[in-house]
Amino acid sequence: MQANIIPLSFEYPVSATQAGRLLKLQRDILEKVALGINYQQILDDLCKAAESMVEGAVASVMVFDASGEFLTVLAAPSIPSKAIAALNGLIPGEQAGSCGTAVYSGKAQFVINTKTDRRWCNLQKIVTDFGVGACWSHPVKIEQDKAIGSFALSSFEERTPSVFYKQLLETGAHIVGIIIKRQQEEQALWDLAHYDALTGLANRTLFNERFASTLKNALTNEQHLALLMLDLDGFKDINDTQGHDIGDLVLQQVADNVQRVLGVVEVFARLGGDEFVVLLCYSGDKAVVAQLAEKIVSLFQQKINVAGCAFALSTSIGVSLFPEDGQSTQVLLRNADTAMYAAKKSGRNCARFYSADLTRTVRERMELIADMRLALLKQEFVLHYQPQYCQLSNALVGIEALVRWQHPEKGLIPPNIFIPVAEDSGFIKELGLWVFTEACRQCLQWWASGIPHFSLAINLSVKQLNAANIQQFQSVLEGLDFPIQWLELEVTESLVMQQGSLDELKKLEALGIRIAMDDFGTGHSSLAQLKHLPISKLKIDRSFVQDLSTDVSDRVIAKSIIAMGHSLGLKIVAEGVETKVQQDYLVQHGCDIIQGYLLSQPLSPAQFVELFFGD
Template sequence: MNNELIKVLLLEDNQVDLPLVHEMLSESRREKFVLRYVDRLQHALDLLIKEQFDVMLLDLQLPDAYGLSALIGVQTLAPNLPIVVRSEVNDEQLAIDAVHSGAQDYIVRGEESSPLLIKALRYAIERKRSEQSLAYLAHYDPLTDLPNRELFRERLNRAQERTKRSGYMVALMFLDLDHFKDINDTLGHDAGDQLLKFAAQRLKHCVRTEDTIARLGGDEFTIILEQIEHKKDAANIAQKIVDEMSQSFLLNDKDVFVTMSIGIAIYKEGDQTSEELIKHADMALYAAKAKGRSNYQFFEAKMNTLITQRMAMVKNLKLALERNEFVLHYQPQVDLSINQLVGVEALLRWQHPEMGLLQPNNFIPLLEETGLIIPVGEWVLHTACQQCRLWREAGFPRVRISVNLSAKQFRQLQLVNTVKKTLDETGMDPEHLHLEVTESLLLSNVAETISILNELNDLGVHISLDDFGTGYSSLNYLHRYPFASLKIDQSFVKSITRNSKSAAIISAIISLAHNLGLKVVAEGVEYHEQLPALLNMKCDEAQGYIFGVPLSSATCETMFKNIFNQNSKFYVRKP
């Protein structure tokens, strides 16, 4: 903000404060503050319609508005305006409530000084920018600028509601690029990212402006077509997309041909829930791929045979725990400042008797849906803690172990007792156990969530916020929970050297976390060029394929021997 002109709107009914505030702001050497003054909320709202301001100083005791109503009035008209609340000494709690309701900071009248006031305004502007960036990341994919999964679900629900009133149909399309993995493997991930951007642009040319295109992750896209009168309307758009995607893409100065498969489900008034509609579109996409790819298929009831296969998978999952078919692999976590191993994350795998070693994305969703995640989650926790004890008994230096808690596990009444019992039975030092939770479970039953996390924290275990930035990323909740660390999701780390927006957001997250006393772990670090960027931003720790793939317990022991017995650093894999 050096040499920056900052327009400040002072909303204060006591005109005596105007020269005082003006004098304090004039002492700034870094910025030039331009101060405007109004004494009524309505006057401020009228002015905000005509002019833009960089920050507002807001009195909560106005002749035409008192308390949070003044704040709400400003936020409704100017939601992007940073706000610093001025409060009386005896009314500081109201100012604190205002900050919890969306104001960026507050100062107490009578305790103001020029440095304090200027610092509060600077902080409010920076915090608002961070909040807006995180809000964007919560709803949009940074690579393609398309709505993400979260915003997609919101818009799908709204589209279904509108259909009930309009009588039109909604067509939901699930789309993905055929053999996209081959592009990543042969041309590299940069080319893969570029292809996703090109694909997003082509999709925009094929639909109307009022339709929603979203990227769910990887090469998976979805389109919501509203106000569809006939099934053929969706078919025409789908064929247009198939034809458009069949044209060559220029990647790394080469013409590359990639096709797209599409599954379509039609929604008529009240005939399906959003989850059923999504499932049907996904089944139709599977059918399109089964029919040779580069085509579209509408959902048909006979596709429900896939459910039979799903039921067989569920049955096998129930037997898997009894047959000891689940195994844990452990991925190294490295302290970036000293390049040393400090921990591992326990990751679940299924050693299927017929299909071999299955990755979690092939069965975790079914565990969640069926509730099997609870007994399996308990097995993971117990096995990980037991393994940590065995490593300690084998003479290896203590490393911490991170275990993921699912939302269903977290909501169990006996969770805290289960963790305590596991610690007691395995002899695990709670100091070396990190439990990872995701943002989504923080959004409901807040008081209960805080209570559970505090009880876990009282046991001595550390709580880590996983996949930060992929859910409802709000700066407001971080200080309310006993987190020891947060993990930046790999989708942001992946583009840290190629996307200045992602780099700026990661830097802001790290700075925020450190200010709150939290450590930061970067997930999904795969490339050497990502390390200097993370070190520059003072990221504490990292994990990813550049340090090592998830390892079996036996391979982990070999790694420990190589590192600890030789007292060596943790060297990254060669490029």
């Protein structure tokens, strides 16, 4: 790195003796720089040396702060802290005292009387509070025409600077410039050695340093640490097929995206290639770490747009925890790495905790999420269809598509086990889209085979009711050329009552999709609210149907739901009808459609076809 320091001009005609004193000052200070003494100490020494040459004056160094807008005091060993606080935040300008004006104009300012000089007119409080009489300031420059700060001498009385004092200021400012330049270069070298040039994240060296110091603190203060090791799945393909330039842009995008969801962590680093690590202190509640890991995994559901192309990527994350999974950086890193490979092995696109001491629930939940993602790829999800019959004609008028998970080892997993986890982890978006597409495709196939049309009801989760999903549904419907009048979406009462749902429901209605309110009676919707909702059906919750033969109040509720729904022009469906008594009661009170085991259990596609084409 080059040191382009503007040469000292010796602008003021000082005597040979005076020049000698200044050169000695310069030599003494620069010797300290060469010896590697701490810069703050050197700047303080410079101020004190200048003060020793000008009786009754105090020296100060001001520089721009990180914003580049405000000046802040960098060194002023003889100035009281209250005065320093008053000076900090000075904005350079034409009337910004001696220092602010020197920085602004790039020229030395010799203010002889601060009370009368217009350059000090805005700083009269400082004049009064601290008794400043005169202030002479020289700009500090490390490049021509650009002042980065000032070196100043202030006195408590009105005072004119001698030629020697003026030269002392110029010399002092010159030395400050050298020191700051040197400091900046050292910082740049340090940054180069500690930050990853591609992403701007900490590199392996800085990560190791931070990890060691954080761990030391954690040991002393009994803190909990989590180490997350991320490896991108399939990144090599991008590099191989698109070239390293595109690969680099993808890595930058990934780093930015992950950084955004992280919040405050101890360190987020790129260790090299497509390997990243996150180290954070946490409360000890592992669920928080699990949530963060899931959040990072689900970030990758969005494709990464780079140079006009969209890349689908995913990440596998391994997590190790301090203190339970290791007490040293090496062991924690190794265990996080082991967990990361376990994540890769179990199908990628998921997070795994190092398993030694993990609570069962967290581990099972993470495994369930990982398994679900894999299950979708392996086509383990299946749809069953439960018929709905018109009570007047006894004809099949609709079916409700119900998702099941045919697990190769655990058997058929009911939706109440995996849907809540799918909702929490964001996986519901992918699963929901599959259910939607598959159900539509299946019905089209049936209708094409000669089965008469019926309405297809698909359940919609709270997490699916958003613009992006609705857009996807629309694309599926258009792509399949599905007759929209046969489609019905079932939404739960609580979902409908949520803030913001109404607009999305109206969008669905505008597309021509009918909405049925599922599980009705369990939520808190009022008749007045129902009137304003874009729904065409109410499904009486199975809990009321169940006890119709024994519970009087359930009978009253069911009866009133039917009457109320009809008065609003809605069709009424009863689900969970299992006995003839239940059916008779519902039919007697005008319920339009019946669904339940009494008439038919949910059917596999093959069983459903048999209904029409069997003997």
